Amino acid sequence: xxxxxxxSVEETREYxxxxxxxxxxxxxxxxxxxxxxxxxxxxxxxxxxxxxxxxLTSPSFSIFNIYKGRLKKQPVKLQHFDLYRIExxxxxxxxxxxxxxxGPAISVVEWGEKFPDELPGNTKxxxxxxxxxxxxxxxxxxx
Numbered sequence: 001x002x003x004x005x006x007x008s009v010e011e012t013r014e015y016x017x018x019x020x021x022x023x024x025x026x027x028x029x030x031x032x033x034x035x036x037x038x039x040x041x042x043x044x045x046x047x048x049x050x051x052x053x054x055x056l057t058s059p060s061f062s063i064f065n066i067y068k069g070r071l072k073k074q075p076v077k078l079q080h081f082d083l084y085r086i087e088x089x090x091x092x093x094x095x096x097x098x099x100x101x102x103g104p105a106i107s108v109v110e111w112g113e114k115f116p117d118e119l120p121g122n123t124k125x126x127x128x129x130x131x132x133x134x135x136x137x138x139x140x141x142x143x
Contacts, residue, residue, distance in 0.1 A: 006038070009038075012038050012045065016041075016042040016046050025076065030109050030126065031043065046078070050071050050078050063085070063095060064081040082111060083110065101120060102120070
């Protein structure tokens with residue numbers, strides 16, 4: 001487990017870039033934290049590693065977005081889920097969530113802690129919390 005203290009949006013993105021450098025196709029990441037903690041900013045840092053950051057928007061209303069990127073000239077598909085508005089496992093199943101996270105793309109799931117039984121056992125976990133106006137505590141558990 002690793003813990004960081006970010007003092008800015010750019011530092012949060014930098015920690016995310018460092019983390020994302022080790023991600024591989026098929027990996028699943030759960031991002032947890034209160035509203036406004038910085039989950040989407042962390043996701044922006046991940047997306048930068050895969051050269052798809054200019055497309056990134058929060059999927060709060062669309063539930064999920066899929067981005068096509070590249071890493072070392074190889075295509076990468078990055079799936080970004082936001083489960084904040086999902087209430088039941090049945091709703092999640094209706095979206096085909098299991099098929100998406102079991103596939104070859106890298107999946108990043110905001111609010112994944114709401115449905116721990118729906119995430120693979122090897123899911124990497126990132127917890128972000130505000131500890132000051134501009135400071136964020138970031139805890140990464142890569143198993």
